[in-house]
Amino acid sequence: MAGGRSKNAGRRLRMGIHLPSKVVVHLMFHGHVQFPSVLQTGAASRHLPHAGKHSLRCDAPAAQRRRIFQSRRDLALESARSVRNGVFRFGAGAEAVVMSTPARRRLIRDFKKLQQDPPAGISAAPSEADVLKWTGVIFGPEDSVFEGGVFKLTLTFSEEYPNKPPVVKFITKVFHPNFYYGDGGVCLDLLQNSWSPIYDVAAVLTSIQSLLCDPNPNSPANAEAARLYLEDRREYNKRVLQCVEESWLT
Amino acid sequence: MRCRITRARLVAAWTWNANDDLCGICRLPFDGTCNACKTPGDDCPLALGECRHAFHLHCILKWLSSETSRNHCPLCRQEWQFQQR
Ligand SMILES: [Zn+2]
Ligand SMILES: [Zn+2]
Numbered sequence: 001m002a003g004g005r006s007k008n009a010g011r012r013l014r015m016g017i018h019l020p021s022k023v024v025v026h027l028m029f030h031g032h033v034q035f036p037s038v039l040q041t042g043a044a045s046r047h048l049p050h051a052g053k054h055s056l057r058c059d060a061p062a063a064q065r066r067r068i069f070q071s072r073r074d075l076a077l078e079s080a081r082s083v084r085n086g087v088f089r090f091g092a093g094a095e096a097v098v099m100s101t102p103a104r105r106r107l108i109r110d111f112k113k114l115q116q117d118p119p120a121g122i123s124a125a126p127s128e129a130d131v132l133k134w135t136g137v138i139f140g141p142e143d144s145v146f147e148g149g150v151f152k153l154t155l156t157f158s159e160e161y162p163n164k165p166p167v168v169k170f171i172t173k174v175f176h177p178n179f180y181y182g183d184g185g186v187c188l189d190l191l192q193n194s195w196s197p198i199y200d201v202a203a204v205l206t207s208i209q210s211l212l213c214d215p216n217p218n219s220p221a222n223a224e225a226a227r228l229y230l231e232d233r234r235e236y237n238k239r240v241l242q243c244v245e246e247s248w249l250t
Numbered sequence: 251m252r253c254r255i256t257r258a259r260l261v262a263a264w265t266w267n268a269n270d271d272l273c274g275i276c277r278l279p280f281d282g283t284c285n286a287c288k289t290p291g292d293d294c295p296l297a298l299g300e301c302r303h304a305f306h307l308h309c310i311l312k313w314l315s316s317e318t319s320r321n322h323c324p325l326c327r328q329e330w331q332f333q334q335r
C-alpha cells in the first residue's frame with residue numbers, strides 16, 4: 001500500500017489528520033495555463049468566500065499570480081480542515097445517535113480506529129445524520145503527478161456491511177483510467193469481486209490512494225485517460241495537473 | 251478443630267484458543283460476543299476453518315451466506331471448510 005513510503009510525508013495536525021506538507025505550485029508560473037473557469041462564477045464564490053476576490057489574468061505579473069495561487073492552496077487546506085472539523089463534530093454526538101445494528105456498530109469501530117491510528121494521506125468520517133454515509137478525503141501522494149490534490153469522495157454503506165462493500169464515488173473530478181469521469185464511480189476489484197469482510201474504511205481508502213499512482217489501464221473506466229496513460233504520458237500528466245488544480249475548488 | 255463449609259462459590263475463567271484476539275469480521279474480541287449477540291460463551295462460539303482461521307461462528311455464517319463470499323475464507327480466500335475434530 002502507499003502508506004509505507006509516505007509515512008512521514010504528511011504533517012500530522014493536532015486532531016490526527018494528515019495534510020500534505022507541500023502543495024505543488026510549479027506548472028503555474030510558466031506557460032499558458034487554463035484556469036478553472038468555475039473560479040469566476042457565483043457558485044464557486046459562494047462555496048469559497050475568497051474565490052471571487054481574485055480575478056485571474058494570464059498576463060498578470062508573476063508575483064500577483066503567485067499570491068493568487070497561494071491563497072488557493074490555503075483554500076484547499078482549509079477545505080481539508082473543514083473535513084477534520086466534521087470528524088470532530090461527529091465525535092461529540094456519535095455515541096448518542098448510533099442505531100444499534102451490526103453494520104453500524106462495525107462502522108463506529110472503523111471510525112474509532114481511523115481516529116486512533118490515522119493512515120497517512122487519507123481522512124474520513126461518517127455524516128452526523130447517518131453512520132452509513134461517509135465522506136472521505138484522499139490527498140494526492142507526494143512525488144506523484146497527483147501530489148497536492150485534495151480529492152473528496154463519498155462512501156455509502158448498507159446494512160450488510162462488512163459482508164458487502166460500500167459504494168464509493170468521487171465528488172471531485174479525477175482524471176484517471178479507473179475512475180468514471182461522469183459520476184465519479186471507482187473501478188476497483190477490491191470493491192467488487194475481491195471484497196472481503198476483513199476490510200474496513202481505512203483499507204478501502206488506502207487502496208484507492210495507491211490506485212491513484214498505479215492505475216490499471218487494462219480495465220479502464222475512463223477510456224481517454226487509459227489511452228493517454230499508455231500512449232502520451234505528457235498529455236496525461238497535464239490533464240492530471242489540471243484536475244489537481246481543480247480539486248482545490250470543490 | 252473442625253470446620254464445616256456451608257456454602258462455596260466457584261469462579262471459572264475461560265478464553266477461546268485462537269491465533270488472534272479479534273474477530274476480523276466484526277473487529278470485536280473473541281472473548282466477548284460478535285456484534286449481533288449479548289451473551290458470550292456457548293451462545294456465541296468461535297468457528298475454526300480447515301485453514302485455521304478463526305471467526306465468531308455467527309460472523310462467518312453471515313459472510314458465507316452472502317453472495318459476495320463465494321464460500322471463501324475472508325482471510326486467505328481458500329474455500330471455507332469448518333475444521334472437523
Ligand atoms: Zn465476529
Ligand atoms: Zn454472535
Ligand SMILES: [Zn+2]
Binds near residue numbers: 301323324325326328
Ligand atoms: Zn483462511
